[in-house]
Amino acid sequence: MTLLDILELPVEEAAPRLLGATIASDVGGRTSLRITEVEAYAGELDEASHAHRGPTPRTLAMFGPPGTLYVYRSYGIHWCANVVVAPVGRARAVLLRAGVPIEGEPRMRDRRGPDRPIAAGPGMLCQALGITGALDGSSVLDGPVRVEPPASPVPYVATPRIGISKAVDTPWRFVVTD
DNA sequence: CCAACGATCGACT
């Protein structure tokens, strides 16, 4: 299945198909991760989505074409990255929550600081890959940060999403099983 | 204009 095929699926089906994918960044040299944890957000249909009340300047990228990166600031401190899924205007997106190092581990350790996890959460993942708001609206198909889907689907479990206050029971967090 | 509040992390107990 190609990345474009995956990005045409309903978001709760696309999200787990991105588990095991490679995310590669050319920001400040090459770094890449294997994606191990994601969450699905369903735009206007989803009380927990930033986009559920329609577009705002911050969330505009989420209303763009499949493969667009939506990058936002969390708690005034961290950056978090999503890959937009589904047609223009639907604002469905997959939050990239965690990964394990493939390339550029020393550079990622350097960015994260000594003795800290490399990409065990969405803020850490962005810091490790050098993703900032400057990449909001770029494309993972041909931009400085790209995604390559796994050769075959990876086993996972589904759980409720983390850190939200609405739709807390919807099991749209997907985690690779060891 | 302004107050409230996060799709979190890291330090500390």
Next chain:
DNA sequence: GTCGATCGTTGGG
């Protein structure tokens, strides 16, 4: 396990 940091965005007045 708990809690404080920190600031851009949002929406209400």
